[in-house]
Amino acid sequence: MPGTNETLSVVEIIRNIPGDTTEPLLCKCSDGRRYVVKGYAGTSCEELIAEWVAANLAKRFGLSVPPFHIVAVPDALTAFMPQWRYSLQQDEAFASLYIENSAPLSQPQAHEAVNTQSQKLIYLFDRWINHTDRTFAGRSANMIYDFSSGRYYLVGHDRAFSLPGEQAEHGPHVYAPGERTWDFDLVDRNEGEQRVAMVINALDEILAGIPAAWSTGHEAFIGQVRRVLMRADDNEFWSSLS
Missing domain, CATH: 3.30.200 (Phosphorylase Kinase; domain 1)
Incomplete structure (x- = not known):
């Protein structure tokens, strides 16, 4: 990578x-x-x-x-x-x-510059890692747009992996129900489950790459990261996405 x-x-x-x-x-x-x-x-x-x-x-x-x-x-x-x-x-x-010629994505751009399938994947991903900071509630949705290439990027995941219920919602997700024109259906769930299963296999490798200066004394949080991600094993998680 x-x-x-x-x-x-x-x-x-x-x-x-x-x-x-x-x-x-x-x-x-x-x-x-x-x-x-x-x-x-x-x-x-x-x-x-x-x-x-x-x-x-x-x-x-x-x-x-x-x-x-x-x-x-x-x-x-x-x-x-x-x-x-x-x-x-x-x-x-x-x-x-640092992405040159970029700026925070506006709310209209988040729907116009990002195709529907990518919107679904972003929504699924943020719900999976419990990232509640992809919102336009008075701030950037942690998405930037490169005007030279017409490409968007996701940034700012420092608030991810809080346990459900521990972190107050900052506002509705940019692609939450009521903010979008599509549904997260069974086809999307099947594709999402396949992607999650593929990605979760790399978790041990990813965690092994964390510097000791960060992880020492924070082993409990690393365990919490695992627990948050393992919610994808439950039908309740997937049912909540529609």
């Missing part, structure tokens, strides 16, 4: 990225490309784990996410810059390729 095996390091911190509560930084990495990098400041270890696991699952699920990596943050890069050192305290950070 693009971006998960190659070892990269941050070589330059360019600037803050405004308007994001996780306080990411725009950085240049050792492959010469620019990335949105999330380290310590506004992002907990559990949120970094959620970003990593969700991005891997989404890619395997067939969804459009920017290429991503876990990147090393050299001490020398932040040693004399206190504001950067706070933002990137972790030895390793989550990096998502």
